Amino acid sequence: MTTEAATQQVMTTADGTPLKVSLAKAQRRLKIRALLLVAPLLLFILITFFVPVFDMLFRSVENQIVPEVLENTAPLLLKWDDRDGELPPEEVFAAAKEDFVKGAKAKTILRVGSRMNYEQSGFSSLFRKTARRAKNFESPYKEAFIKADRKWGDLDTWRILKRESGAFTISYYLAAMDLSYGPSGDITMKPKGEAIYLTLFWRTLKLSFLITILCLALAYPISYLMSTLPLKTSNLLMILVLLPFWTSLLVRTTAWIALLQQEGVINDLLVYFGLITDDNRLAMIHNATGTVVAMTHILLPFMVLPLFSVMKTIPPTYMRAAKNLGATPTVAFIRVYFPNTVSGIGAGGILVFIISIGYYITPALVGGVDGTLISNFIAYHMSTSLNWGLAAALGVLLLGIVLVLYYFYDKIVGVDNMKFG
Amino acid sequence: MTESDTAFVRFSEVQKSYDGETLVVKNLNLDISRGEFVTMLGPSGSGKTTCLMMLAGFETATHGEIYLDGQGINKVAPHRRNIGMVFQNYALFPHMTVSENLAFPLEVRKQPKNEIRERVDRALDMVRLGGFGNRRPAQLSGGQQQRVALARALVFEPKLVLLDEPLGALDKNLREEMQYELKSIHDSLGLTMVFVTHDQQEALTMSDRIAVFDDGVIQQIDSPSTLYEEPRNAFVAYFIGENNRFVGTIKELSDNECSVEVDGGYIIKAKPVNVGNVGDKTTLSLRPERVSINPEAGSMPNMLDAKVLQLIYLGDHIRTRVAVGQNEDFVVKIPNSQEHSQLSKGQTVKVGWSSDDCRALDA
Numbered sequence: 167m168t169t170e171a172a173t174q175q176v177m178t179t180a181d182g183t184p185l186k187v188s189l190a191k192a193q194r195r196l197k198i199r200a201l202l203l204v205a206p207l208l209l210f211i212l213i214t215f216f217v218p219v220f221d222m223l224f225r226s227v228e229n230q231i232v233p234e235v236l237e238n239t240a241p242l243l244l245k246w247d248d249r250d251g252e253l254p255p256e257e258v259f260a261a262a263k264e265d266f267v268k269g270a271k272a273k274t275i276l277r278v279g280s281r282m283n284y285e286q287s288g289f290s291s292l293f294r295k296t297a298r299r300a301k302n303f304e305s306p307y308k309e310a311f312i313k314a315d316r317k318w319g320d321l322d323t324w325r326i327l328k329r330e331s332g333a334f335t336i337s338y339y340l341a342a343m344d345l346s347y348g349p350s351g352d353i354t355m356k357p358k359g360e361a362i363y364l365t366l367f368w369r370t371l372k373l374s375f376l377i378t379i380l381c382l383a384l385a386y387p388i389s390y391l392m393s394t395l396p397l398k399t400s401n402l403l404m405i406l407v408l409l410p411f412w413t414s415l416l417v418r419t420t421a422w423i424a425l426l427q428q429e430g431v432i433n434d435l436l437v438y439f440g441l442i443t444d445d446n447r448l449a450m451i452h453n454a455t456g457t458v459v460a461m462t463h464i465l466l467p468f469m470v471l472p473l474f475s476v477m478k479t480i481p482p483t484y485m486r487a488a489k490n491l492g493a494t495p496t497v498a499f500i501r502v503y504f505p506n507t508v509s510g511i512g513a514g515g516i517l518v519f520i521i522s523i524g525y526y527i528t529p530a531l532v533g534g535v536d537g538t539l540i541s542n543f544i545a546y547h548m549s550t551s552l553n554w555g556l557a558a559a560l561g562v563l564l565l566g567i568v569l570v571l572y573y574f575y576d577k578i579v580g581v582d583n584m585k586f587g
Numbered sequence: 588m589t590e591s592d593t594a595f596v597r598f599s600e601v602q603k604s605y606d607g608e609t610l611v612v613k614n615l616n617l618d619i620s621r622g623e624f625v626t627m628l629g630p631s632g633s634g635k636t637t638c639l640m641m642l643a644g645f646e647t648a649t650h651g652e653i654y655l656d657g658q659g660i661n662k663v664a665p666h667r668r669n670i671g672m673v674f675q676n677y678a679l680f681p682h683m684t685v686s687e688n689l690a691f692p693l694e695v696r697k698q699p700k701n702e703i704r705e706r707v708d709r710a711l712d713m714v715r716l717g718g719f720g721n722r723r724p725a726q727l728s729g730g731q732q733q734r735v736a737l738a739r740a741l742v743f744e745p746k747l748v749l750l751d752e753p754l755g756a757l758d759k760n761l762r763e764e765m766q767y768e769l770k771s772i773h774d775s776l777g778l779t780m781v782f783v784t785h786d787q788q789e790a791l792t793m794s795d796r797i798a799v800f801d802d803g804v805i806q807q808i809d810s811p812s813t814l815y816e817e818p819r820n821a822f823v824a825y826f827i828g829e830n831n832r833f834v835g836t837i838k839e840l841s842d843n844e845c846s847v848e849v850d851g852g853y854i855i856k857a858k859p860v861n862v863g864n865v866g867d868k869t870t871l872s873l874r875p876e877r878v879s880i881n882p883e884a885g886s887m888p889n890m891l892d893a894k895v896l897q898l899i900y901l902g903d904h905i906r907t908r909v910a911v912g913q914n915e916d917f918v919v920k921i922p923n924s925q926e927h928s929q930l931s932k933g934q935t936v937k938v939g940w941s942s943d944d945c946r947a948l949d950a
Contacts, residue, residue, distance in 0.1 A: 486645055487678035489665040491692035492743065498666075501691070505682045 226558035229335040231281050235274045236265045240331040248325050258324075259307035266300035284553055285326050285337060285347075292317050322349065338559035363543070363560065367567070370539040373458060374522040378469075380462045381518045382511060385469035389510075392470075393477035407470050410463065419531045422460040426451040426532075452534030460528045465521060469514035476510030512579050520568060540564055594618035594654070595779050596642065596747065601651035603637050611637050613803040615651070619781065621746075624773050626782045626790040629800030630826070638800075639749050639783050644668050655747065666695075671740035671748040675755060677732050679724035685711070685735050686720035692743040710738040713772070730761045737769070741776070750782045754789060766792050787827050791815065799823050815874075820861055821948045824872035831878070831917050833871040834950070840865050844942050847871060851912030856888045857945040868950035875906075875920040877944035880936055887939035893917065895934045905930075911938060 233240040238261035246254045269275025279293025296314050303310040311318035329351065330337065340346060340353060344361035348354045355361070388407065392400040410418060425431045433447045442448065450456060480503065488498035526541040533542065540560060547557035575581065596619040603612040612634040619625050627635035640646040641653060644665030652659045660668060679688050689707040698706075711717050714734035724732055733753060740748055750769075754762045770793050773780050784790055790797045791811040798808040799822070807819045818824035825832070835849035837859075845859040847869055855871060862869050882890065893909035904920045907930060911917040919938060921930070930936065 481676065481678065483674045483676065483678035484680060486643075486665070487672070487674055487680075488691070489645075490643055490668075490670065490672045491695065491739065492666050492669070493691070493695045494666055497695055501695075502680055506680075 222554075222558045223562055224558075225554050226338050226562050227334045227336065228555065229281075229330060230333055231274075232278055232330050233333055235269050235278045236262070236327075236331070238262075239265050239327075243324070243328040243331045246324075246328060248321070248328060251321065253308065253319065253321060254324050256306060256308055259311055260305070262311070263300055263303045263307050266297050270297040270300060282326065282330065284341070284556070285330060286322075288317065289326075292323075325351065335555075338555040339563070341556055342559040342563055363540070366538070366540045366543060367563070369454075369536075370523055370541075370564075371567070373454060373461075373537075373539065374519050377458055377461050377465060377522045378515050378519045380458065381466050381469040382515060384462070385466055385473050385514065386507075386511075389470050389473035389477050392474050393480070394482070404474070407467055411467055415464065415527060416531075418464060419460055419528050422456065422463070423451055423532060426456055426459065451532050452537065454533075454537040456532035456534065457529045457537035457539070460532050461522055461525060464528060465518045468517045468521060472513040472517065473507065473510040476507055476513075480506050508579070512575070516572070516575065519571075523568060524564065595621040595623075595656055596781070597654040598638070599652050599654065601638075601641065601648045601653060603634070603641060603646065604649045610649075611803055612641075615803075615805065617798060617805065617808070619779060621779055622777050624770070624780045624782065624793060624795045626784060626794040626797045627800055628784060628787060628790040628797050628826070630785060633800040634803040635783050635798075635800040636751060639751055639781060642747075642781065643670055643672050643749055669743075669745050671743070671745035673733075673736045673740045673748070673750045673753040675752045677724075677736035677753075679732055679735055679739070681724055684721050684723055685716070685727070688724065688735060689720075689739050689742050692739065696743060706742055710742040713741070714738045714768075729757050730765065733757060733765060734768075737772070741772070741778075745778075747779045747781070750780060752784050753782075754784070755786075762789070763792075769793060791827070797827075799826060801826070817860070818872065818946065818948070821870040821872065821950070824870075824946065824948060829875050829918060829920075831873040831875060831914075833873075833914060835869060835871065837862060837865050837867050837869055837947070845869075845947055847947060849912070850914070853891060853912050855945065856942040857947040858943050860946045861948045869947045870950055871945055871947055873940060873945045875918040876904075876922075877940055878919045879939050880907075880919060880921060880930070882937065882939040888942045889945065890937055890939040893936055893938045895930055895932055895936060898930060898932060909936070909938065 236243075239258060242258045242261050243254065246258060248254075266275055269278065275293055275297045276290075279290045279297075282289035282293070292315055296311070296318070299314045303314070308318075317323050326347075329347070337347075342363050344356045344364045345353050346356050388403070392403050392407075395403065423430070427433070428447045428449065428451075430451070432450065433442075436442045437444050437447065450459070484502050484506065485495075485498050488502040489495065493501065523539075524541050525539060526545055529537055529539045530542050530545070533539070541564075544557045544560045544564075547553045547560070572581075596617075598615045598617040601612060601615040602610055604610050615634075615638060617638075627638060629635045637646060641648050642655075644660070644663065648661060652661055654660065655668065655670075679685075680691070683691065686707050689710055690703050693703040693706060707720070708717065711720055714737055716731060716734055716738070719727065719731065719735075724735065727735065733756075736753065753769075754765050757765060766789060769780075772778075773793075782790075782793065791814075794811055796808055796810055797814055799806045799814065801822050807814060807823045809817075814823060814827050818827060821832075824830050833847070833849040833855060835847040835855065837845055838848050838854065839846040840859060840862070843858065845857055845862065847855050847857055849855055849871070857869075857871050879887065884890070891911050893911045895907060895909050896915065897908040899906040899908075902923065904922050907919045907921055908915075909917050909919060917938070
């Protein structure tokens with residue numbers, strides 16, 4: 167028996183298939199199995215999440231439409247030197263005529279017009295007008311263009327066209343950061359009246375931070391209470407906490423409108439008790455206050471759940487030990503209990519902050535003017551103005567901000583400390 | 588207050604109820620002198636941990652008063668009691684290093700920094716963990732965590748140290764080692780220690796006195812040897828050590844001896860300890876090592892026929908289960924010496940014991 171086993175062992179090594187190879191073979195099967203188990207979800211996420219995200223990222227710089235439709239004009243414009251203050255040469259106008267005729271037939275030229283309209287208003291109508299007349303243009307084309315619309319004789323029109331003739335553009339990002347091209351092509355801040363996005367980004371960050379802090383302040387005591395109560399009572403409280411989850415977001419938000427509006431329940435009560443006069447009713451909705459109140463309410467469970475699950479794991483003997491060692495209840499809490507809940511605070515805080523930074527419905531309903539967030543403008547550009555490039559650029563910037571904050575969070579608190587349960 | 592001069596810790600008529608319907612601790616009176624090692628021993632739910640928690644201040648007595656060094660402490664908050672405590676699962680703070688854990692009680696007492704460092708180092712050396720100061724509790728083994736917990740309970744030099752089943756989570760060898768270590772720390776520091784356990788072996792090894800708890804009442808409080816040799820009632824006899832039991836009726840009763848008729852009609856002569864009158868029920872308790880196999884005829888007042896049912900070899904002794912009358916759980920510990928090692932299963936032998944070793948207790 168033993169000699170047989172020994173020879174067999176020698177044979178396998180002599181065979182050239184040592185242990186490692188067969189081990190790898192055995193593990194390969196396990197790996198394939200694991201991959202197959204993950205595959206459906208992986209495919210789903212790839213198709214429905216990663217592909218659209220990268221598509222949107224691409225749209226924030228993509229400018230394919232201009233070189234595609236103006237296929238003859240664009241390369242010539244790129245070669246044209248605009249510094250001498252002269253209009254482009256006749257060959258550019260000739261190429262433009264050809265592109266306009268073709269584009270008018272294929273109905274694509276108007277899309278270039280609206281694309282260029284983002285750069286400067288007026289381009290849309292200029293393109294529409296010119297497209298209608300282009301097929302009757304006779305040489306010399308320069309004069310024909312200028313006759314059709316005087317703007318073609320303006321050097322700036324051609325400069326802007328030349329700037330956006332490439333396949334990629336940064337103009338969406340400039341717009342998203344309240345920057346624009348000056349007359350000579352240099353990048354400048356937009357004038358105060360036109361600048362909106364930086365204010366919005368700042369407000370989004372500020373309100374999200376405020377909402378996170380409020381959620382923490384409200385969730386911490388209740389989570390502590392739940393973690394110390396017997397299971398039956400804490401389950402009941404947990405249901406109360408989760409109840410908002412089970413009602414429609416829209417219903418909850420409109421309920422806040424009913425409560426907070428000028429003729430609403432809270433104002434009525436305040437007036438009834440004489441705390442405010444009837445003509446001084448508080449504006450608590452359709453402004454930043456409304457957004458903060460409603461979103462704190464909606465996001466509270468996201469803070470309670472991680473906090474509760476972390477607190478549940480802290481044995482009550484920690485506090486007892488601290489007191490036994492001579493710490494007053496306050497010191498025991500600060501030095502022993504609180505540090506053990508940091509992981510839950512981190513998890514809940516990140517969760518609430520990231521959700522609220524991209525929140526859309528509630529600020530749209532109750533935000534009014536100064537309670538709307540950046541996501542509402544992204545939505546506006548997606549669905550109303552149809553400026554997807556700008557929407558994409560705003561989204562990328564938002565993503566970038568979140569990643570930067572996440573990086574600092576990792577540096578300061580440590581992501582590994584985060585505990586969801 | 589002459590009484591409290593002798594008693595360092597005193598429970599005076601202490602009662603405790605959690606629900607207002609049942610008493611967990613029923614009228615407890617207990618004096619513990621300075622420097623004593625007292626163990627509260629009992630099955631779970633007997634009220635021993637509740638007593639410890641009342642002493643530490645985490646539970647309030649429903650009735651009665653607890654005195655520490657002559658002062659009533661019922662209204663003193665736990666953090667002002669200055670009592671060291673080792674918790675069941677050590678309760679080391681996971682976010683602090685070992686040194687920080689030990690420094691904690693000194694920091695909250697606002698000790699100067701260099702003195703804290705000195706005392707922490709000394710405490711670590713005392714539990715032989717010098718050099719482990721920078722580790723986290725999670726990086727230590729169970730025994731090491733246990734020693735850190737002990738060091739933390741001692742570092743602020745309390746006069747009284749409470750230990751709540753501190754050795755329960757350790758394996759057998761480590762537990763025994765820690766028992767001796769604890770005992771030697773107790774002896775060298777002259778501390779008063781109150782130890783709670785449900786492990787009778789642990790209690791017997793370490794204590795000056797053991798209070799046996801059952802049903803919220805101290806059944807007996809005595810030195811380990813007295814508890815073992817002279818249990819005052821059937822519960823103590825059953826709970827401490829191994830014990831052969833007979834239930835019977837008292838037929839004759841004198842000061843030093845009684846005759847008890849047990850099931851099967853046998854008459855057993857026993858020492859009356861805790862019995863009523865003739866005709867009352869009683870439980871007889873007999874330690875297995877006090878039983879002789881095949882004693883000389885007439886040398887012992889009790890001699891009965893027994894059939895060997897089971898032999899378990901335990902090295903130093905052979906645990907032999909025999910049937911005596913209808914009692915099939917009669918255990919005899921036979922020392923592993925030459926004259927007694929040749930019993931075999933099924934053999935019929937005589938078992939005998941003196942009437943002094945057989946104690947007639949409450950039914």
